[in-house]
Amino acid sequence: MSEQDKIQLFENQPIRAAWDSEQEEWYFSIVDVIKVLTGSPNPQTYWRVMKKRLKDEGNETVTNCNGLKMVAADGKRRMTDVATTEQLLRLIQSIPSPKAEPFKLWLAQVGRERIEETIDPEQAIDRALETYQRKGYSPDWIHQRILAIRVRNELTAEWQARGVEQGREYAILTDEITRAWSGMTTKQYKQLKNLKKQNLRDNMSTAEIVLNMLAEVATTELSKKLYSQADKTVVR
DSSP states (O other): OEEEEEEEEETTEEEEEEEETTTTEEEEEHHHHHHHHHOOSOHHHHHHHHHHHHHHTTOHHHHHOEEEEEEOTTSSEEEEEEEOHHHHHHHHTTOOOTTTHHHHHHHHHHHHHHHHHHHOTHHHHHHHHHHHHHTTOOHHHHHHHHHHHHHHHHHHHHHHHTTOOTTHHHHHHHHHHHHHHHSSOHHHHHHHTTOSSSOSGGGSOHHHHHHHHHHHHHHHHHHHHHHHHHHHHHHO
16 A cells, blocks of 8 residues: 555545555545534544444445555544545445435435446437536537547447456556557556556547557457458358
């Protein structure tokens, strides 16, 4: 774990956090979040009771939460339960508090949108376009970025057709593509740009997007050509 003792603010109240550069994941102090959302004078007790209740209900999120040493109020490093963003959002759903309600409504909205995108994938592109416009990206950059998303989807569809497994194998191949045009792996490129959880492609210039897109198009076409030749050889 690296870059510990970071402080995130929510409603001007501190939440201890740590960044794991290997996993590329933020970890947040659960009791700090509980204190902010519930106003409990004893968030440790609140979490202990809540944790037992969720375990009894068979909630796997609680089981998967890790412990991490963080600086306590007395200045000493003490072990505290931490959660990733995904785990934290799941726990928030179980907190009966007015301050937690906006998160629950947002999660319901995101869930609805994902279902709609499964039925009509074009909606995902439309929502991405709206998001980039709200963030103030230029029309030319947005055009290239949306095109790059389609190119990436074509590449991953080709990988899927060839039996490449999502996750580690996708990451290895993506690193090779990025290295081919930039001389760096994806992780090295993110470090160069001082990025953490931010999307690397959303922080590329138009020229970088085009170069990466060309590399992915070339990879897709090469894969199709190689497998087409292999199929012809088998037929003969």
